[in-house]
């Protein structure tokens with residue numbers, strides 16, 4: 001079995017090396033000019049096993065041809081198949097139609113750097129001009145699609161006409177014009193509403209152009225290698241999309257990427273275009289509609305939507321709502337694929353945000369109301385070794401985000417072109433049928449009796465408070481939309497590759513805050529790789545020493561201290577000062593969801609043991625304490641799939657933690673003991689969040705004193721308190737400073753009816769509810785949160 005997988009390794013490496021050599025000499029030439037330490041990292045071997053070296057002369061033309069015509073064609077027996085994340089949930093897609101769309105042998109293939117592959121330009125055919133100009137040939141030969149315009153059909157849609165009339169009638173009703181003047185006034189308002197609808201649609205519409213797509217793709221082939229070592233994708237996943245599309249040719253693909261960077265949508269479109277898959281219309285925030293770039297993005301398929309659907313006065317904007325809903329429906333009916341970011345904006349914390357219901361609800365409604373037959377939802381996982389967009393540290397420190405502008409965009413591009421960002425990894429997960437998912441949720445709802453209080457499940461509503469979230473057009477399928485959204489985010493998160501920088505920052509912040517030798521880090525990373533082997537994918541397959549050194553280079557001296565002693569031993573430590581540690585935390589938090597339930601179980605146990613001053617707990621106690629803790633972090637993590645029972649998941653986690661040695665089941669008893677030494681890293685991974693929540697609840701006393709407070713002032717207050725605690729040594733986790741987690745804690749306090757938010761002229765004011773309008777009642781909330789603070 002081992003020999004087989006080594007053979008696959010060797011063959012894949014050879015094919016890749018051969019192809020990389022033949023196709024991307026120009027890329028290598030560029031890299032040769034950059035005489036710095038990253039040169040080695042941008043070389044063609046960056047993604048492949050560096051411990052298996054082969055010279056270019058060993059490769060054959062046949063190898064290269066195979067790769068160029070289909071990313072290589074590695075076949076072997078089933079025993080060599082690696083488990084693969086990103087497949088659909090079989091519990092939610094039971095029908096025979098949804099048999100795995102991925103060929104079992106395809107799973108044995110390795111991911112490839114798509115910047116070094118030109119599907120339509122076989123580099124070895126000397127009679128084909130394309131082999132001399134692969135990127136030109138590739139761009140001329142990719143499949144041409146017709147992108148049907150939808151402007152007129154949206155504007156003339158009966159829903160829009162109805163909304164225009166409704167707004168005009170409302171205006172007459174609210175006005176004080178005399179009875180005789182009403183008709184004239186109505187006509188005037190109707191005309192005004194029509195013009196407004198036209199203007200809104202002009203601001204929204206895409207201008208997807210095949211020519212611009214090809215031109216941009218050519219530029220990207222040349223430009224991306226300047227700052228990325230590679231864009232890594234799995235060929236089998238792309239095949240899977242093609243198979244899905246072939247099976248259901250008239251069903252739209254709805255791409256749902258996790259959002260980390262502005263590069264996300266550009267790269268999704270780039271990959272789809274170069275693999276002959278119809279480019280999607282991309283739902284983008286109107287903040288990106290800036291001069292020149294806004295126009296270019298429209299040409300690549302962007303259509304712009306507002307960050308806030310209604311005005312500041314809270315009045316429903318019926319025309320805008322109608323336009324957006326119709327725009328989405330008409331796009332799908334016209335055969336367009338769609339892409340939107342289910343979390344709303346880019347994650348600020350590093351871990352995926354909770355799903356927003358807005359756009360997803362339009363698609364679900366369209367299906368349930370029979371406007372579309374089906375849609376294939378494709379969760380997409382995206383990760384970067386180093387974020388190209390800079391960092392979100394300023395925002396985490398409470399400084400409002402600067403608006404996008406032409407000047408800012410040019411400055412960022414210039415900066416990006418002059419630095420190195422390592423690898424980008426993109427995983428297209430198995431498409432699943434919306435029809436089947438809805439059917440399965442409905443069946444489950446019908447077959448499962450309504451939950452009684454003793455059946456513990458974490459039930460939550462989709463976020464309705466921020467970007468895109470407000471756009472809940474209708475409440476009729478709210479639970480369904482929420483379940484689908486949570487499933488998609490959970491799956492994308494599980495399938496997201498762990499990058500070198502995620503692994504290193506996680507280890508440094510949670511195991512080696514005081515630093516460690518390279519040797520220690522290598523052995524810890526080896527351990528993680530062993531534990532996750534076959535369960536999670538890694539964005540690297542080099543020896544751990546290379547991985548760590550790459551991550552050290554990419555994170556840079558702002559985040560990592562590196563020292564070499566007289567004997568040449570390398571010592572690596574995190575920079576723990578604020579704000580540097582806040583940025584390192586971003587990379588570490590990308591790893592956190594992979595261990596979230598493990599860490600939650602251990603924190604729940606540690607909190608319970610501390611509170612009751614005891615040394616062991618029964619399984620029931622563990623379940624109760626974990627549920628209590630998971631409820632606190634309900635806005636931070638999705639701990640389980642909506643189709644899973646949390647109790648079962650906690651029990652499975654306990655079993656796993658026993659195997660790892662973090663827990664011990666006492667002999668002859670049903671009690672479990674915590675091995676604190678072996679649990680330190682996992683407990684530490686929750687420490688910063690616990691401190692943020694604890695300090696935020698402490699600050700409720702300030703609201704009690706003041707009566708009410710602006711949300712923005714409250715966030716500043718919490719950040720100042722955490723900073724004071726850090727400066728006077730009360731806490732050591734400076735990364736607890738996080739605007740996003742303070743906001744999440746406020747949402748929790750709202751859910752617990754501790755605070756309420758009053759919106760006045762667009763300003764959010766926080767007040768204590770009548771239930772918590774005393775010092776003693778606030779203290780009970782503080783205690784409930786403080787019990788989880790195990791490490792400070």
Ligand SMILES: O=P(O)(O)OC[C@H](O)CO
Nearest residue numbers: 283284285287288345346
């Ligand atoms: O992450 P944001 O909030 O800056 O915005 C993201 C883009 O608007 C999404 O298209």
